[in-house]
Amino acid sequence: MPNIFLYSALLIIGASGSFTRCYANVFSCKELIDTLIIDADTIYIERDLISVPEDSLLENATQPSRNNSHPWSVALSAGVNLTAARITSNSTELISLNDFLGIPYSPRANEVLGADFGYRFLQLPGSIGTIELSAFSGYAFNKIDLGFTSIKNEFELIKDSVVFFHGDEGILNMGFFFRTGAPGEGEVDSVDISLYRPKISCRTHDFFLKLRGTLDLGFRKTRFYAETGVIRRFVAPNSSNAVFYFMNESGYYQVLESKQIRPANLIVPHIGLGIEKNFAEDTVNPEKLFLVGASINASLPRSTIYNNELLSIEIGNLSFNAFVRFFL
Numbered sequence: 551m552p553n554i555f556l557y558s559a560l561l562i563i564g565a566s567g568s569f570t571r572c573y574a575n576v577f578s579c580k581e582l583i584d585t586l587i588i589d590a591d592t593i594y595i596e597r598d599l600i601s602v603p604e605d606s607l608l609e610n611a612t613q614p615s616r617n618n619s620h621p622w623s624v625a626l627s628a629g630v631n632l633t634a635a636r637i638t639s640n641s642t643e644l645i646s647l648n649d650f651l652g653i654p655y656s657p658r659a660n661e662v663l664g665a666d667f668g669y670r671f672l673q674l675p676g677s678i679g680t681i682e683l684s685a686f687s688g689y690a691f692n693k694i695d696l697g698f699t700s701i702k703n704e705f706e707l708i709k710d711s712v713v714f715f716h717g718d719e720g721i722l723n724m725g726f727f728f729r730t731g732a733p734g735e736g737e738v739d740s741v742d743i744s745l746y747r748p749k750i751s752c753r754t755h756d757f758f759l760k761l762r763g764t765l766d767l768g769f770r771k772t773r774f775y776a777e778t779g780v781i782r783r784f785v786a787p788n789s790s791n792a793v794f795y796f797m798n799e800s801g802y803y804q805v806l807e808s809k810q811i812r813p814a815n816l817i818v819p820h821i822g823l824g825i826e827k828n829f830a831e832d833t834v835n836p837e838k839l840f841l842v843g844a845s846i847n848a849s850l851p852r853s854t855i856y857n858n859e860l861l862s863i864e865i866g867n868l869s870f871n872a873f874v875r876f877f878l
Contacts, residue, residue, distance in 0.1 A: 557739050621670040621793050622878040623684075627845075629871030631662040635696045636852060636864045637794075644796035644804055646861065648699045651717040651745075658697045658749060662869055664690030668762070679767040686777070690756040694785065694813070694855070694865060695749050702744040704805075712801040713738055720745075725801070748792035755784045758820060773841070777822045781849060785813040796860060806860055813863075814856045822847040826875065841875045 634657045639645045648655060666688025674681040701707065701722075709726035716723040722743040728737035760779035767773065790808045797803035826843025852864040 581625070583771065603652075620877045623668045623670070623875050625666050625668070625688075625873045625875040627664045627666075627690075627871045627873035629662050629869050631660050631692055631867055631869040632657040632709070632725055633694050633696065634852070634866045636867065637696070637698060638862050638864075639796055640857070640859055640862055641796060641804075644802070644860075646698075647701070647745075647795040649724070649796065650715070651699060651720050651722060652799055653699050653720055655657045656697060657868075658695035660693040660695050660751075662690055662692045662871070664756075664871070665689060666758075671755065679732075679765050682764040682766055684764065686758075686762060686764045686779075688758055688760075691755050692754045692783075692867075694752040696751075696755055696863070696865070697747055697749045698792075699745055700748050700793065701795055702746045704793070706741070706743050706774065707803070710736070712803075713796050714799055714801045715803070748790060748808075750788045750790045750792065751810065752813055753786040755786075757782045757784075760820065761823075772829075773826045773828075773843075775824050775826070777820075777824075779820045781816075781818050781820050783816040783818060785815055785832040785855065787812055794861065804860070811856050811863070816853050816855060818849040818853045818867075819851075820847065820849055826873075839877060841877075843873055843875065845871050847871065 568629040618803045631685055637646055637648065637655060639649070643818055647653075664852050668684050668686040668687045669681050670684040670832065674683075707724065709724075710729050711727040713725040713727055716725070722745060723740055724743050725740040727736055728739040758779055758781040760777045762777035764775040765775055788808065792808045794806040794808060796806070822845050824843055824845030826840050826841040830837060847867075847869045849867040852866040854862060854864050856863040
């Protein structure tokens with residue numbers, strides 16, 4: 551009888567041990583099962599190994615992870631720059647010829663070439679795409695072109711006595727006293743003055759710092775970005791021989807030669823919007839390849855480039871650029 555109790559206790563202990571080991575190894579690749587064999591007073595324990603299928607969560611992801619080992623990039627760009635100028639008179643008695651005739655200062659276009667070097671320092675994955683933050687510095691060869699209205703032949707203003715100026719729909723009419731006999735004898739006559747539209751052209755060297763935020767929708771999909779920053783603009787003197795005219799209706803006028811205008815160097819704000827696309831075939835390492843894109847950039851509000859007692863010149867810039875960017 552005592553042997554029966556002994557055998558029952560051993561069976562309970564063996565079964566409990568086997569259950570405990572199975573529960574502890576539920577995540578393992580192999581499970582141990584004990585077999586209890588009773589032969590008289592001798593007990594043998596044998597262990598069999600049973601394979602358990604691997605968990606499907608351990609399988610490798612089918613989509614390759616995005617490579618962040620190429621944060622540096624360099625770009626070359628070319629485009630067209632538009633300079634919007636506003637020239638105002640600082641005199642209380644005279645106004646510029648453009649304002650006198652009601653002719654606006656139209657934007658002038660010029661070519662622009664540039665290059666930049668950037669570093670992507672942050673990536674934020676989201677449900678729509680990945681947001682990237684990058685910093686850029688670079689250089690652009692640019693121009694400032696100012697168009698205005700001037701008098702084609704100054705000798706047309708040399709009369710006995712100018713009586714008035716009148717502007718009507720872009721036509722400058724000058725009245726003058728025409729002497730017909732003795733001093734003081736004569737009559738008032740008028741003539742239309744010949745006009746033309748010269749320009750002032752100044753070369754600039756632009757050095758800039760920018761912060762850009764990019765929305766990356768995935769490989770070979772369009773990327774969108776917005777950026778802001780500052781531009782340090784070094785302006786070279788112009789070589790134009792054109793003349794600014796300031797006048798009033800009473801027949802009085804004053805001139806300023808454009809070569810006397812010495813534009814100041816500027817620090818101007820910058821904003822830009824752009825799109826870019828990857829046309830490469832490598833889906834494993836897209837950052838290492840190149841992008842082609844286009845952008846629109848603006849320097850607003852206007853900045854004062856020249857100011858004296860006679861006139862003030864303010865300019866703003868708008869440019870359209872195409873570029874290619876290489877990731878390093």
